[in-house]
Each structure stands twice: as structure tokens, then as C-alpha cells.
Amino acid sequence: MTSNSYSSATEHAHEPQLRGLKRWLLTTNHKEIGTLYLIFSLTMFFIGGTMALVIRAELFQPGLQLVQPEFFNQMTTMHGLIMVFGAVMPAFVGLANWMVPLQIGAPDMALPRLNNFSFWLLPLAFSLLLSSLFMEGGGPNFGWTFYAPLSTTYAPPSTNFFILSIHLAGISSILGAINIIATILNMRTPAMKLMDMPLFVWTWLITAFLLLAVMPVLAGVVTMMLLDINFGTSFFNAAGGGDPVLFQHLFWFFGHPEVYIMILPAFGIASMIVPAFARKRLFGYRSMVYATASIAILSFVVWAHHMFTVGLPLAAQLFFMYATMLIAVPTGVKVFNWVATLFHGSISFEVPMLFTLAFIVQFTIGGLSGVMLAIVPADYQYHDTYFVVAHFHYVLVPGAVFAIIAGVYYWLPKWTGYYPDETLGRWHFWLSVIGVNLTFFPMHFSGLAGMPRRIPDYALQFADFNLLSSLGGFLFGLSQLLLVWVVVRCVRGGKPAPDNPWEGAEGLEWTVPSPAPLHTFSTPPEFIPERDSPSRA
């Protein structure tokens, strides 16, 4: 396999370059596919973001002003689905496509044609999903967690399209994961052992295994829905002897590892950027790897903490509470490692570093509210309120999304050959930080005060917090237009970047020219572990 893909990559170099649409439809180049993934993800980010703003506009004040409840439910559902499966996951896959081969000294991904296929499944999947909004009866309206029987017996007719699109996105993820695992395990430059790999590669390797393990479970659960809806089975239909709680067990057996799928690569990005701008080696490379693996393993035994109110037996509640609390330990190790890396460093604050520092602080806030949510008796008061909405948005938006943006600023010089505009980048950063915290911090309070999630209208005592959240939401959403502007400008020109644009950055990706030529590492690069490994003594 390995030798095959090496030779095909070199042959490719001599083929005439396709132009226009065909070039992008047929490309098997990891950099071009990475770009496609990133553009797709950004598009979805804005579509899902627009839906979030519809939600925030409706919640600006009590009463029903702009949309009806049925449309509101479609907005919350689609916002979640699009952000999870369309924006965050493809963004990480895009970064992996671009950077994993460059970081391990490989000429391309191990399975380039599969790579093309797994990308082009996504636009298909999401066109289907979005088209369901215009169908009779509307699009999915049962929340992104699509609990049965609301999503089966009581679902709109378009649910079959929703199921098909989840299948397509799932196949795309599985194929992408296979490709990433094959690339990392087979195509590292010869001297690079597993414990010499950059942390972004390590976190992605572990993430890819998580994807392989849980996406088939998601496929299974939506197939059971399909059978319940169309073929008269009763997996989740109590009237037919089925079990609605089984749905939740299956969904969250996928869903909880999915949460880590969306955060582990973010840990990887932060672990690249913090040492680069602190000009100091990562404090504990090994413990970071072990912590990542521990989080991944634990993620399979905590799923029922999403189900503390469904009436599990006491013993199960206790087990899932303890297991969930345990996750705080390896997660803490990661945060402590970043802080210890900053300690006694020589720190500068370029835009990638600003986003990473904000990521660390904000992710930690989300992690701490996660510990609170793990405490079952307290969770009875938090469950399905805005406190939970605040919690998971803190780990996902000021967390994962900030890390993605940090990664984009960090690697943009390698992609385009120019530095991103520092002034615009700073504006983007500060507006984003203010906007995101103004949106999500008040949600802790509206939740504690008693506001349930997924409601289009609310009691008067929640009005002040919702007003703040809506203002923050619009500020955050609109400031992301600055990101587009920065990227577009950076593609067009700017201050030329050398091979290694950042003083303290390490890794093979900085040994190739900026911008990186279409084909790199046709022969494996030199890698001397004693000099180049992040785990060197």
C-alpha cells in the first residue's frame, strides 16, 4: 500500500494540472482537499451561525416575535447538526489533511482517492439536510440529539432525508478516519517513532480511532429509526414493546466520544502553539499523549451522564458519576501542562497565541462547569437548562472553535506564503472574545435561574440574561466576517512569510517553502529524533 501511494503521488506531479471546477472535483492532493474541507467548514459555520442568530433574535425578548415554535425547533436542531457535523468536524479534518502529511514528512495521505470521496460526500449530505427545511412539514425539529419517539412516531416526513444525510456524513467521517490512521501509521518519515510525532498528529490518531469506534453506532441508531418509521419495527416505540431509553443509550454511546472527537484535535493545536510562542518546549509531551489516550478510553464509559434524569438505577448513576469526574484528572493534566509551558517562557502574543490562550481559559471554564454537571444531585437542577447550554458552548465555541481559528492563523503563512494581517487579526480576536463571553457567560445564570433549553419563549425573570446573550451573539457572529476578510487578504498577499514564520515553531511542516508547493516530501525528509523529536531529552 505504502509504496503504491508514494509512486502515484510522484506520477501525479508530471500530469498536466486540471483547471477550474474539474480540478477541485477530481483532486486527490491532500492540500487541495484540506482547503476544500476548510472552505466547506467555514460555509457551514456561517449557515449554522445564521440559524443561531435567528434563535438569538427570537430570544431577544419574551414573547413570540419573529418565528413560530415549529420553525424555532427546526433552527435549534439544524444549528446543532450543522455546527457539529458540518463545521467543527470538517474543520479538524481539513486541518488534518493539510498538516498531518506535512508534520510526519509524508508526500500525501495514504489513500488519496478515498480522501476525495470522503470530502465530496459532505456537500451532498448537507445539501440533503438543508433541503429538508423546504419540504412539506419542515425539516428536523427534534433537537440535534433526535430523541425517539419524537424523532420517529412524531417526526416530520422529511426525517428520512435527515437519516440519509447522517449516513452520508458518517461514511465520510469513517473513511476520513481510516485514511488518517493509515497515513499516520504507515507514512511517517522513517526515523519518526510514534513518540516522536507532533501532538497534533497524536491527538488526531486517537480521534480517528474514536471516530471508527462510534460512527457505526450512530449509523446503527439512525437505521433503527428508519426501520421504526418505515417498516413497522418498534425498537424505540413503547407501544410495540420497544424502549425509548435504548435510543438514548445508543445515541450517547456515540455522542460522548463525539464530544471528544471535537476537542482532542483542539488540544493538539494548543499543544503546538503554546510552545511556539512561549519559545519553550512543551512541559510534558509524554503525559500529554497519555492524558489524551486516557480521555479517549474514559469517553466510552461516561455516556449515561447525559441521561441522569431518565431513571437509571442508583448503582448506574453512581458509576457514571464517578467515571465522569475521573475525566477531570487527565483534562487537568493537559491544562497544567500548558500553564507549566508558559511558566518561565519567553512569551509573545501574536494572533495564533491570543486565540490559544483564550482557548485555554475558556475551555477550562467549560471543563469546570462540566465537573459541576457530573455531580448527579446537582445535575438534577442543571440538566436540560441553559446552564448545560453554557457548558457545552464554552467547550465547543470559545473552546474548539477558538482552537481551530488559532490553528488557521498559525498555519496560514504556510498555506498562502503570507502572514495574516496582525492588526485585523487582533480586532478579530478581541471582538470574538468579548462577543463569545457576552453570549455564553450569562447563559450560566439563565440556566441556574431555571430557564429550560430549546424553548422559543420564556418567563420574564430570564429576560435580562437573554438580552445580553443575544447582543453578544450578534457581536460574535458578525465579527467572524473579519476572519473571512483576513483569510481572503492573506491569500491575495501581505507580508511575505519565510519557511518558518514563527520564531519558536518546531516541526517538519516548517522545513518546506511557504507557500507549501502542491507536492512536498516526495522523498522522506531527514528527521533526527535527538534533535527534532518533541520528546527528546
Added chain:
Amino acid sequence: MTGAWLNRILHAVLWISVVFFSHPLLAKNLYGNSSLNLPVGVTHMSREVYSLHMIIFWICVVIAVVVFGVMFWSLVRYRKSKGARAAHFHENTWVELLWTAIPLIILVLMAIPATATLQKIYDTSEAEMDVMITGHQWRWHYEYLGQDVSFFSNLSTPPEQISGAEQKGENYLLEVDQPLVLPVDTKVRLLLTSNDVIHSWWVPQLAVKKDAIPGFVNENWTKIDEPGIYRGQCTELCGRLHGFMPITVKAVSKEDYQLWLSEQKQQAAEKAAGNEREWTLADLMTQGESVYNTYCAACHMVNGQGIPPAFPALAGSLVASTAEGRATHIERVLYGKSGTAMAAFGSTLSAADIAAVITYERNAFGNNTGDIIQPAEIKKQLKPTE
């Protein structure tokens, strides 16, 4: 050695905070009246949950202050622009062991009170009375087991307030036509289930939240200390009007509860009498309209146009406006339609109400069938077991 010392210090800090923040009076003065925090609540369990919440909250605050403190101090102290030069240390087994062990100890300290509280919450034994709570799209049904008293509890906020045509009231979206009345100082077992999709029954002041799931009966309990009105909402997305199915609990003294209960029984007897007599068309239409607007209009709309395809129109429909549809119409209302959102009302509404609403549906929205359905016919149709 250091571990042991830290352990003792942490113990001390923990117990001081337990005593300090869990004292209800103090807690109430510090946070209780503010809408920034959980309510302290009106049951022993809610106060226990509240102190647990405050303990973990303060532990998290301390952790955040320490971690962010070191982080921001480093960011200020080791700026390159101020000439900081990077040190070269990395990996230190003792430090790494310590920052694994300390969080572990803190977590164990959190888990101990949490486990104790959870065990109490799960102890539903020795209840003095049972209430069956059934979730319906989109209202709650309460049944006082063994008392022959049961009723629906519907949102009572007028639609004009929701649309903004009227000033919103103080308890906007948190008010119902008939609250769940419970006696104080009585251990009440709550049994929860659902008639359609999953709902969740939450009253923050009682610290009770439990899902109502079709095919399952979940248990919980509460023992309210103070008379008063406590409000909550459905907390599991249950469809279109999920945001519009509030819960209101009215806690009264034991004597008042007995009084209320006998009133309810009397009303139930009157209602039962209504099932026995013949009704005029005009009476059926008046009663039918009120039943329709409470139970049917959420899906089929006040004008009978429905929201197709999920919620079909009744106006001009085969079932509701033709002679051939008459039998099917009665059957649908009594037993629902499987595979759709149409619920069965045969076991929850009285025969008179069902007769009235069917009569109304067959004579309103331009469905001029002229049909009169009497309670007697409904009673005949109902299966003998019901």
C-alpha cells in the same frame, strides 16, 4: 508526606466551606434572593442539593483562581517584550504526580457528599401518598392514586400575551388552569410516565427533575416544608409547544388539602353525572368548544385547519365532516391513531367531554353534519376494562 498535609488542609477547607455555605439562613442571605443562582428551595432535599451545588461551585472557583492566577502571572512576568528568556526545563515526575493526585483527592471529596445525597433522593420508600404524573403533548395530567381524583393542568397564559397584543403578566408562561395541590410535611411519591413523547417534570424549588417516558414509570419523591406556589417547566424537548407546558405546584396545609380533596371528589361526581344524562346540541357545542380549544387546538388549530401534514385539518375532512367518517371519528378520539401524533383521550377525558368535543368538531369549521353524539354512545364504545 506532602500529600498527607495537603489532604488535611483540603479537608479543613472543605469542611469550613460546607459549614459556611450550607447554612441555609446564611446561604439565603448571600445568594437566595438573587436570580443569579439556583433557588434554595423548600424541601430538605432541595437545600441539600443547594449546598452541594455551592460547595462544588466554590471548589471550582478556587481551582480557576489558582490555575488562571499562575497562568496570567506567567503571561505578565515572562513576556518576551520585557526581555524574558525561556528556561529549558521540562518533565518532572513529582510535579506531574502531584497535579494528578491533588485533583483526584478533590474529586473524591466532592463525590462523598454527592453519593450520600443521591442515596436519599433514590429512597422513595414510606411515602404517605402517590401522585401519577403523565406527560402529554403539551400538558400535564395528575392522578391522585386511590383517591379517584385526576385532572389535566394546562397553560393558562392567554395567547394575546404571547403574541404581544397584551401586557405580559407576572407569571407569564409559568401559570396553569389547575395546579398540582400537595399537602406540606407529607412525603409524596411522584410516579412519572408519558402518553406520547418524552417529557421531563421539573420544579426547581423542590429540586425534583425526572423524565416522563412512554412505557416507563419513573419514581421520585418530595416533602414540602412551606405552603406556597412553586413553578417549573417541562425540560425535555417534546415538540412544538415544549416551551408552553408549565408546572405549578400549590403546597397547602394538611387540613386545606383534605378540604380541597373532598371538593375535587364532589366535582368528579358532578362530572360523572354529566356522563349519564342527555345533552342538547347547544350545550354540547358550548362544552365542546371549550374542550376543543384546550386539548385539540394546539395541533388542529382553533379554526380546524390543522398544520398539515403532521396535524391534519378537521375542517372539511372525511372523518369529521361526512356521515361515513362518524364511527372513525369517535374511534380516533377515544383510541388515537397509532404511528401519528394523535393521542388517545378515552381514558383521560370524561365521556361527556368526548361526546361534546366530537359533536363540536362535526358542527364547527363549516362541518355542518348536524350530528349529535351523546355521552351514552361514548360509554358504549369504550372498552369494558376502561
